[in-house]
Amino acid sequence: MAIQSLQDLYLHTLKDIYFAENAILKALPAMIEKSSAQDVKQLLTMHLDETRGQVQHLEAVFKMLGEQASGEECPAIEGIIEEAEDLMGEIQDPDTRDAAIVAAAQAVEHYEITRYGTLVSWSQILGHRDAIQHLTAILDQEKAADKKLTAIAEAKVNQKAA
Amino acid sequence: MAIQSLQDLYLHTLKDIYFAENAILKALPAMIEKSSAQDVKQLLTMHLDETRGQVQHLEAVFKMLGEQASGEECPAIEGIIEEAEDLMGEIQDPDTRDAAIVAAAQAVEHYEITRYGTLVSWSQILGHRDAIQHLTAILDQEKAADKKLTAIAEAKVNQKAA
Numbered sequence: 001m002a003i004q005s006l007q008d009l010y011l012h013t014l015k016d017i018y019f020a021e022n023a024i025l026k027a028l029p030a031m032i033e034k035s036s037a038q039d040v041k042q043l044l045t046m047h048l049d050e051t052r053g054q055v056q057h058l059e060a061v062f063k064m065l066g067e068q069a070s071g072e073e074c075p076a077i078e079g080i081i082e083e084a085e086d087l088m089g090e091i092q093d094p095d096t097r098d099a100a101i102v103a104a105a106q107a108v109e110h111y112e113i114t115r116y117g118t119l120v121s122w123s124q125i126l127g128h129r130d131a132i133q134h135l136t137a138i139l140d141q142e143k144a145a146d147k148k149l150t151a152i153a154e155a156k157v158n159q160k161a162a
Numbered sequence: 163m164a165i166q167s168l169q170d171l172y173l174h175t176l177k178d179i180y181f182a183e184n185a186i187l188k189a190l191p192a193m194i195e196k197s198s199a200q201d202v203k204q205l206l207t208m209h210l211d212e213t214r215g216q217v218q219h220l221e222a223v224f225k226m227l228g229e230q231a232s233g234e235e236c237p238a239i240e241g242i243i244e245e246a247e248d249l250m251g252e253i254q255d256p257d258t259r260d261a262a263i264v265a266a267a268q269a270v271e272h273y274e275i276t277r278y279g280t281l282v283s284w285s286q287i288l289g290h291r292d293a294i295q296h297l298t299a300i301l302d303q304e305k306a307a308d309k310k311l312t313a314i315a316e317a318k319v320n321q322k323a324a
Contacts, residue, residue, distance in 0.1 A: 002252070003249070003252055003253045003258065003262075004253075004254065004255055004258070005255065005258055005323075006257075006258050006261055006320070006323040006324050008258070009249075009253070009258055009261060009262055009323075012249075013265070016245070074241075074245065075240075075241035075242075075244045075245050076238070076241040076242040076244075076245050076269060077241070078237075078241055079236075079237035079238040079239070079240055079241025079242065080237075080238040080241065080273075082237045082238075083178070083236065083237050083238050086237075087165070087171075087174075090164070090165055091165050091166075091171070092166065093166055093167065095168075096165065096166070096167055096168050096170070096171055099168055099171060099284075100165075100171055103175070103276075103277075103280045106276045106279070106280065107238060107273065107276045107277070109276070110272040110273065110275060110276040111242075111269065111272065111273070113272060114265075114268045114269045114271070114272040115265075115269070117268070117312070118265045118268065118315075121312075121315060121316060121320060122261075122320060125320045125321060125323075125324040126324060150279070150283075153280075153283060154283060158168070158283060158284060158287045159287060161167075161168040161171075161287075162168050162287040162288060
């Protein structure tokens with residue numbers, strides 16, 4: 001798709017993050033499986049549920065724009081997930097692996113935070129008022145997930161690994 | 163390098179972000195060249211200078227740890243930069259391209275914010291007190307750069323592109 005305007009770039013970025021959310025849906029089960037601390041498993045499982053809801057929010061935004069929901073390959077999330085999978089495969093010690101998994105999940109969250117922050121900003125300037133509500137709801141969930149990951153890392157995971 | 167402990171993971175992550183900073187040093191000049199708004203150029207140029215200083219901070223941390231400064235391939239930053247370069251190459255309209263460049267720079271910042279946040283946290287738990295000062299200095303610069311990019315996007319770049 002040729003990008004000739006901010007509206008084109010907005011739609012491209014929606015497709016990028018739609019691809020990313022679907023990639024995250026595929027990657028999270030292995031991260032849950034490979035984590036050993038019960039509260040890491042629970043937090044990631046809760047976020048897997050949230051991610052399913054986020055995909056639906058995005059589909060609602062595509063519909064508002066009169067567009068078919070579709071993804072466009074996102075090398076950024078592929079790279080972030082590849083790093084996570086490499087580390088999970090390599091680390092044998094369960095506590096160290098948990099620390100790596102939490103850090104990897106935070107890298108995923110930060111990618112989403114930057115993209116949704118941009119999309120909310122572009123929705124405002126482009127007058128896509130109906131989209132703002134959906135995108136802000138997702139953005140707030142990603143920020144909350146990142147905070148919960150920091151809390152769990154600092155209260156428990158890092159100490160166990162050290 | 164086999165990762166068997168949090169200390170190994172810490173060193174791995176330092177090498178990952180050292181690779182990333184050097185990749186950013188190589189990528190920023192094209193982003194500056196391709197941006198058209200004078201204040202986007204200035205902000206990225208200032209951040210290029212900051213990035214050179216961050217590489218030196220990291221080299222000081224490696225030295226403290228008695229390790230040779232070296233990078234380990236970081237697919238995440240490669241993916242983020244690949245997306246930025248694809249978009250910059252594709253978008254002809256200068257105002258739309260500026261919006262894409264600012265968004266791409268924010269994706270870079272957020273990757274750094276998540277990694278340095280993790281590294282500061284691990285420095286504390288591992289007792290690398292001397293490293294904390296360097297890593298916190300970088301983290302603060304990345305957060306400030308992200309805020310400046312948001313400010314420039316919202317005050318000017320997005321409106322021009324819309």
